[in-house]
Amino acid sequence: MRTQGITYEKTKAFAIEVIALCNELRDKGEYVMSKQILKAGTSIGANYCEALGSESPQDFVHKLSISLKEANETYFWLDILHTSGYIDTDRFDTIKAQLEEIYKMMNSASITVKKRNNILTQ
Numbered sequence: 001m002r003t004q005g006i007t008y009e010k011t012k013a014f015a016i017e018v019i020a021l022c023n024e025l026r027d028k029g030e031y032v033m034s035k036q037i038l039k040a041g042t043s044i045g046a047n048y049c050e051a052l053g054s055e056s057p058q059d060f061v062h063k064l065s066i067s068l069k070e071a072n073e074t075y076f077w078l079d080i081l082h083t084s085g086y087i088d089t090d091r092f093d094t095i096k097a098q099l100e101e102i103y104k105m106m107n108s109a110s111i112t113v114k115k116r117n118n119i120l121t122q
Contacts, residue, residue, distance in 0.1 A: 007105050008052075011045030011067075014098050018042055018074070021087070021095065030086055037077035043070045044102065057117040064110045071103045 018041030025034035044067050051063035075096070082092035113119070 007048060007102070007109070008045070010098070010102050010105070011048050014095075014102055015042040015045050017095060017098065021091075025081070025086060028086065033077055033081055033086070037074060037081065040070050040073040040077060043067075044074065048106065057113050058119055061110050061113055061119055064106055064113075067106055068103065068110070071099060071106070075099055 018037060021041075022034040022038045025031075025037075047063055047067040047070060051060050051067065054060035054063055078087070078092060078095055078099070081087045082089065087095075
């Protein structure tokens, strides 16, 4: 089990930030979107950990693509929460910056593995 590295640490810190945000949202009486962002935001790191244990370069790329999809979904919920006034601009910008950094790191890793292993994408 591999649990070290900067991407692991950043996805873990992001998940903890999302959990804190969800607790705040629930204190405000918002349960539906808080559950959605909790699922998506914490699964980024969980799927990244699955990618670390992948069986092949193709499996790694596939599992990493799931993490990237969860990051996109997380961004959607953050945007909705910000636009609807549940989170202020400062909080949104902070969490968004974390998410963008994680996304770029995982996307870069995916591209590198694809190039090294001649994995074709459609």
